[in-house]
Amino acid sequence: xxxxxxxxxxxxxxxRRHSCLTPWPPPDYWLSAASWSAGKRPSAPLIIASTLLVPxxxxxxxxxxxxxxIAEYDPDIPxxxxxxxxxxxxxxxxxxxxxxxxxxxxxxxxxxxxxxxIGNRHLLGYA
Numbered sequence: 001x002x003x004x005x006x007x008x009x010x011x012x013x014x015x016r017r018h019s020c021l022t023p024w025p026p027p028d029y030w031l032s033a034a035s036w037s038a039g040k041r042p043s044a045p046l047i048i049a050s051t052l053l054v055p056x057x058x059x060x061x062x063x064x065x066x067x068x069x070i071a072e073y074d075p076d077i078p079x080x081x082x083x084x085x086x087x088x089x090x091x092x093x094x095x096x097x098x099x100x101x102x103x104x105x106x107x108x109x110x111x112x113x114x115x116x117x118i119g120n121r122h123l124l125g126y127a
Contacts, residue, residue: 045077045078047077048077048078048079048080049066049070049077049078049079049080050079050080050081050082050119051063051066051079051080051081051082051104052082052084053081053082053083053084053096053100053101053104054084054093054096055084055093055094055095055096055097055100056093058104060100060103060104060106060107061107063081063104063107063108064107064108064110064111065111066108067079067107067108067109067111067112067113067116068111068112070111070113071111071112071113075112075113075114076114076115077113077115078115078116078117079108079113079115079116079117080116080117080118080119081101081104081105081108081116081117081118081119082118082119082120083095083096083101083118083119083120083121083122083123083124084096084120084123085120085123094125095123095124095125096120096123096124096125097124097125098124098125101118101121101124102118104118105118
């Protein structure tokens, strides 16, 4: 009678060979997932706007002017206000502060945009 270790290693070898030869998930899985999500997922917006909030370069006044320009076309265009992190070529710059991000958000919504959000929140500093 074969030992348990031999049975386990043969079983593992067969399983590995089977999984290498059999695509998982099977192709029909992807087709069914795509057809399911096609009816439920909203279509992507035609255009998305974003502004990198670099301290000392971008102010709430400039964000408001950008947002007014976007709102003239369509106030439902998604607008992302992105926090800045000082890396690579600008290591001497500060992080975007929470106050600056909130002021920019208020300026964008006051300009008439309805779909504004702050991105990269984890990069915001409390200076």
